[in-house]
Amino acid sequence: MSTFQMTSGTEKSDTIPMLKLGTFLLMLPLLLWLFLLIILPHLDLLTVSLREKLGYREYAFSLQNYIEFFTEPLYWNTFVRTAVMSIVATMITLVIGFPVSYYIAKVIKGKKRNLLFMMCLIPFWVSELVRTFGWMILLRESGVISSFLQWAGLVDGPVELLYSDATLMVGLVYTSMLFMVVPLVSVLDTLDDSLIEAGYDLGGSTYSILREIVIPHAMPGIASGCIVVFMLTLGNYLTPTLLGGKDSLWFTEQIYNQFITRFNWESGSAFGFLLLFLSSAIVFVGLKLSRQTLADTVK
Amino acid sequence: MIPSLPQSKFSTRLYAAYITLFFIYLAAPLVVVGVFAFNDSLFPSMPWNGVTFDWFIGTEAPRLGVFNDGQLLESIGYSGFIAICVTLLSVFVGTCNAFLFERHTFPGKNVLYIFALMPLVIPGVILGISILIFTNSIANGVEDSFGLDLDFLRPGLFIVIMGQFAFVTTITTLVISARLRKFDTSLEEAALNLGATKWEAVKTITLPFLKPAMIGAGIVCFLMSFENFNTTLMLVGSDSPLTITMFDRLKQGSTPALNAVSLILMVVSGVLALISVFVQRDKKVPDSE
Incomplete structure (x- = not known):
């Protein structure tokens, strides 16, 4: 499905020329959504899982949680x-x-x-x-x-x-x-x-x-x-x-x-x-x- | 196997009996919830003591009806507010995404498309905790560096909206993309030839064409947000939406007022579901899902 869709997308953008700036503006909500709500939170989840609490807001890298x-x-x-x-x-x-x-x-x-x-x-x-x-x-x-x-x-x-x-x-x-x-x-x-x-x-x-x-x-x-x-x-x-x-x-x-x-x-x-x-x-x-x-x- | 083949009466009946049993299984819990909303007893359980409407309109505890229960009404208000915000945001972003993926080429498109589908395979609880951790990190970081307390990034309505928006947007993107794929671009070209600007062409021709999908997706979003539990549970602050309030009461044991809320919820979501099916039905474009 995705490949078919990609090719049809290409054809369409050939017939209707678009500004590069337009593509970027349209991409902005997608990027904000994916980075702020999906990618970065999950990277943060990984980081937090790999640390150990030493004191109030004091942490060190550790595999302790997995162990x-x-x-x-x-x-x-x-x-x-x-x-x-x-x-x-x-x-x-x-x-x-x-x-x-x-x-x-x-x-x-x-x-x-x-x-x-x-x-x-x-x-x-x-x-x-x-x-x-x-x-x-x-x-x-x-x-x-x-x-x-x-x-x-x-x-x-x-x-x-x-x-x-x-x-x-x-x-x-x-x-x-x-x-x-x-x-x-x-x-x-x-x-x-x-x-x-x-x-x-x-x-x-x-x-x-x-x-x-x-x-x-x-x-x-x-x-x-x-x-x-x-x-x-x-x-x-x-x-x-x-x-x-x-x-x-x-x-x-x-x-x-x-x-x-x-x-x-x-x-x-x-x-x-x-x-x-x-x-x-x-x-x-x-x-x-x-x-x-x-x-x-x-x- | 299929009606055109000869079959023994016995096996046909057995099959039909199985299907009947299946639908009884499917309907039983919902029917029971609805029926016990009218039971004249303090608990949603047997025995059946006759019919009452107290669980809807009762004015005093312990027979407090839904329409007079401040806490329940307030949580319905929160749920409604969250659902409206989530719907507006995700339909807007979903429409942008549909145009982006269907009409544009850019490097990394396939990777971004896969990422856009990811929220479907992330369990709701995990999405909730990751957003909780991330917003908390930002809030702590800002507090440490600038001494500002960004209260909206602490558990509460704002991050509940963000958490639900994070996965609902995938649905709107898919539904609106599917509709946009069926659009005949020559219509837009005609408008451009007749002197319309790009934006005018999209606004007067493409967006009206997308409207059924946008409304349909919006209704689905609204329901998904209103009924979401897993993600919300992790992000909720002191203002509980309806599902959280109902969960708390369910654990403590509750009066049939809970059945009354459930019945209202079932009726409203049933009506909305019918509307969404009706709106998306389109004779010219079959299979618009």
């Missing part, structure tokens, strides 16, 4: 746990979302299709806080599901369904579902029905058609969906804080604690940088494996 991270099992375990849970959540989102996307793209047609697709988008327009609040009302001890189970006679007393890893998964999958369904629907839309029919005529079973035709075709969508979902899950703060249990620490919570509760900005920055590194590394590997570019993913 602390690797030697303190609590931090290290939380980091690994967050990564593993995010991968699991991404997988579950894919497995649940794929049949839904296939249904929307291939099985159902016309107005109903548009309606179903819009319904998938609705939760995205609602604040994450409200969605999580909804799950809390459903799952808490005095919540809707607990009451329903008691009414149905399946359990004797109130059951606490909140504050466990399973609850956390439900919330995480819910929050990221949209980002899986949208790319999957758009990639499955481009699959020609006649290919599926051909597979069927040649004697393919449902399973072999899925494996040989549908999934290979949907691969770019699967890749971009997974990358986005993974990133969002990794950086999530609300869902783990509100739905997870006391021992289900999330790495963003560690960062928050270092910054706001303990006021240890140096080690908080180191944690932040590690999370950023993990997130970028996984995105990079995902893009390489699926042979896509960042520009394709955001399309």
Whole structure:
């Protein structure tokens, strides 16, 4: 996408001559935005993570914050746990979302299709806080599901369904579902029905058609969906804080604690940088494996 | 697999049942939040005690309704102010960026384009802390060298606006660029031939063409800003926007007034979302996203 866009840009500026000064003025907001709010803050984050506090506004270069991270099992375990849970959540989102996307793209047609697709988008327009609040009302001890189970006679007393890893998964999958369904629907839309029919005529079973035709075709969508979902899950703060249990620490919570509760900005920055590194590394590997570019993913 | 192929009734029904279950899963939390806004109980939980409107219009604690809850109203005001600032700034910068990337050539263009996409892959919490550190460094530096206390660079509304603007601008840039790419430049050339200046041509022809994308992107920005939590959490000072206030109350345990706010929020964002879809629908230019 980006290369195509660059060439078309060149052609246009040949036909309409522009002043160099004009280009510069137009570039100014972009440069201010990128340098003041993206590049310099992240360089500063790196600098702060590489220093040690000696006294009031007195610092020295040190790897202490990173050493602390690797030697303190609590931090290290939380980091690994967050990564593993995010991968699991991404997988579950894919497995649940794929049949839904296939249904929307291939099985159902016309107005109903548009309606179903819009319904998938609705939760995205609602604040994450409200969605999580909804799950809390459903799952808490005095919540809707607990009451329903008691009414149905399946359990004797109130059951606490909140504050466990399973609850956390439900919330995480819910929050990221949209980002899986949208790319999957758009990639499955481009699959020609006649290919599926051909597979069927040649004697393919449902399973072999899925494996040989549908999934290979949907691969770019699967890749971009997974990358986005993974990133969002990794950086999530609300869902783990509100739905997870006391021992289900999330790495963003560690960062928050270092910054706001303990006021240890140096080690908080180191944690932040590690999370950023993990997130970028996984995105990079995902893009390489699926042979896509960042520009394709955001399309 | 697809409707044109023969299938057993059983598998079709099973598939339909799965889809139904999925949409129940999708709708359940939102419906529950909305319904419990009307529960006549001090807590947003079972049992159901009948319908009340106290959580909207109640005047006295503990039955204080949203419309009389000063703290909630104030935080809605802050959120609105932040969202309007973020929207105006990011639509302006996004439009500049669209013209820059679509119409101009300059060295380092590809690198800058990648950087402009970066905010999408930076987790919100990290963006928040990096901006917090950076503004704090500047404020400390200025204080040490000039003895000036730049209060606006300390946690508060200004840096919340900056933090949200930092990532929302990527969205406006992408949406407005996509629309500008579909513009037929010969229209602008015609205006230039007829004696218009470059700026007049852009103002009377190109900008009106971009208007649907600008409005659509603006609405998306407004919603993203209003509902942002992660970045805001790190940058917020004593003036809490709505999401932060709601989060604090949620942790403490709250009355169904919180459900009432949520319901209002859902209705308003639903309406705005519909408007943004409607505005960007354009018969001549299909697929304008």
